[in-house]
Amino acid sequence: MGSIPASGNSPYEFFNVIDGKPRPAEEYHQVVDPRTEEPLWDAPVASFQDLDDAVDAATRAFKTWKTSTIAERQKAIHNVAQCILKNADILAEVQMRETGKSKAMSRFDVERTAHHFEYYTDVALEDEVQYEDDSVQIVATHVPIGVLGAISPWNFPLILSSIKVVSALATGNCVIIKPSPFTPYSLLKFCELAQSVLPPGVFQALNGGAELGEQMTLHPGIHHISFTGTIAVGQRIFQNCTRTLKKVILELAGNNACIVCDDADLAKVVPQVAIGSLFHAGQVCVASKRIYVHESLYDRFLELLVEEAKKFAVDDDAKSPAFSPLSNRANFDRAVGFVEDCKKNGYKIVAGGRVKPTGKGFWIEPTIVSKPPDDSLLVREEQFAPIVPVLSWASEDDVVARANLDNAGLGASVYTPDLARARGLAARLESGSVWINQFERPHQAGFFGGWKLSGVNGELGRRGLLHYANVQSLHIAKV
Known part of the structure; x- marks a missing residue:
């Protein structure tokens, strides 16, 4: 030995x-x-x-x-x-x-x-x-x-x-x-x-x-x-x-898509999506990086997500053990660039947006951005930070096409109580893993690998x- x-x-x-x-x-x-x-x-x-x-x-x-x-x-x-x-x-x-x-x-x-x-x-x-x-x-x-x-x-x-x-x-x-x-x-x-x-x-x-x-x-x-x-x-x-x-x-990298269908139970789904996107300040390889919500639920979903994001508090270990600062200056500076790009382009930031709110530490508040363009930096690139774009969709063909970016082949999630529908959507997503009705976390028993x-x-x-x-x-x- x-x-x-x-x-x-x-x-x-x-x-x-x-x-x-x-x-x-x-x-x-x-x-x-x-x-x-x-x-x-x-x-x-x-x-x-x-x-x-x-x-x-x-x-x-x-x-x-x-x-x-x-x-x-x-x-x-x-x-x-x-x-x-x-x-x-x-x-x-x-x-x-x-x-x-x-x-x-x-x-x-x-x-x-x-x-x-x-x-x-x-x-x-x-x-x-x-x-x-x-x-x-x-x-x-x-x-x-x-x-x-x-x-x-x-x-x-x-x-x-x-x-x-x-x-x-x-x-x-x-x-x-x-x-x-x-x-x-x-x-x-x-x-x-x-x-x-x-x-x-x-x-x-x-x-x-x-x-x-x-x-x-x-x-x-x-x-x-x-x-x-x-x-x-x-x-x-x-x-x-x-x-x-x-x-x-x-x-x-996994610029992972999360799809919320029109029949989703938002009371159950929104807390799951919040964890999927904000846990460890979004510094998770399979975190929900782009959230696509059916247009019929969009306004209510956004309202509930803003409230749920408040549970991920900055610099409060006791109340928010699942949230953290950005782990290093390089990732913090990169994340700040995403926030600045959103502000410069006038995107609608409905929650958060402040960086270093406590004056020390690599903190960025949980930040939610409503309907940035599909060609925006925040949608095209994996942010690896608590900066979440929430977009709307009307047809499954449309949302699948938008979800399947070349840098989005690691993970995805689908929320719908209709399991046949969920399996159908999952089969069309170009991703090595798809989580159905749960936030994304690899399991030691499940093969895990990226595509594209x-x-x-x-x-x-x-x-x-x-x-x-x-x-x-x-x-x-x-x-």
């Missing part, structure tokens, strides 16, 4: 983790607390030599780890889940400080991370008989690929990283994960703690910026890449991976493990 005990280093000291050991760095950077804009702790910046060393360690570990049985991997995964829960307080505290989330939201994220691991203690890829007759049996087996380079986002640093880590471990791969430089702390600490229950080199973590990520995608010793982030970066990663024919998983500009391949569920394994067909002659 690895050499770092859970009670070893200070909870507020952070290291790159290579070959089961903490490694200090020559260079450090600090992240600011999004609520206070005060600097947090030193975070190590990994060098290219650190990356080479991590790849070497993973390559050595893979020789043994790939031969482990499903039962052995599942036992290790269970142990990681228990390690997460044992250290939930410090992981939640660190993630809360780096993301700006409330205590309740951050604690939920930690527990959800453990759930992702526990899910795969009962789920695995089994051999499958593809064909059989009197002369031959063809069996599909699932073989580990090698060393995974995982590049994680900042909005859910533990949850979205855990998907990549546990999928790699469950399929017999080794994983080197790079957190976002905006949120390095919780993932580095998680990896450090996990060394107490995993063999050295199986799970490593390196913190760094775009240059390190780029080098990971080009490194010949890394055999596949899993990335969650923007379309532009995803496209570059895809191009880089072609140089060494790496396998790749890309979960990219929103991604390549996917993760989660048993089906997601297929993108972490090579399929080998055994053609067995019947003698």
Whole structure:
């Protein structure tokens, strides 16, 4: 097992983790607390030599780890889940400080991370008989690929990283994960703690910026890449991976459409839509980014949504644990640009519109914009902020055509009590996941992947493990 005990280093000291050991760095950077804009702790910046060393360690570990049985991997995964829960307080505290989330939201994220691991203690890829007759049996087996380079986002640093880590471990791969430089702390600490229950080199973590990520995608010793982030970066990663024919998983932007039908029960639907669009200040990959309401319900829906948005209070942890500031200055500045564009063009802002209302922290009030044009910046681009366009529609053909943007292939939602109608609309939406009569949240048992500009391949569920394994067909002659 690895050499770092859970009670070893200070909870507020952070290291790159290579070959089961903490490694200090020559260079450090600090992240600011999004609520206070005060600097947090030193975070190590990994060098290219650190990356080479991590790849070497993973390559050595893979020789043994790939031969482990499903039962052995599942036992290790269970142990990681228990390690997460044992250290939930410090992981939640660190993630809360780096993301700006409330205590309740951050604690939920930690527990959800453990759930992702526990899910795969009962789920695995089994051999499958593809064909059989009197002369031959063809069996599909699932073989580990090698060393995974995982590049994680900042909005859910533990949850979205855990998907990549546990999928790699469950399929017999080794994983080197790079957190976002905006949120390095919780993932580095998680990896450090996990060394107490995993063999050295199986799970490593390196913190760094775009240059390190780029080098990971080009490194010949890394055999596949899993990335969650923007379309532009995803496209570059895809191009880089072609140089060494790496396998790749890309979960990219989702300018997701939410469709409210004319038969919807607004008393039930509006609270769901509000959560779908404003939870974590809209910084959710599958958040409702564009809300389309049937014209017969539009005025009443808008009135109720404005009232519901008041429950998402700025800087009030006790009353609004589901709301938060923007997690970093870069996303805050980008979001401010959306608000300014709406004001400059005279769009009707029916709620919110103030930025930094408390004077500190990257806060933007829940902001609702009524019927901006379809060609407006707010409708065309994913805002990733609590700035919600509410549009009207009259015919299903019209709303489906408007919903199916090229950057809207990750998620969508449909609200109608008529399930046949809902299934019909869902079938016409060009989206990897569609939520019916509920706000959008991926589930560990459901395959999750984007279409079009929103991604390549996917993760989660048993089906997601297929993108972490090579399929080998055994053609067995019947003698």
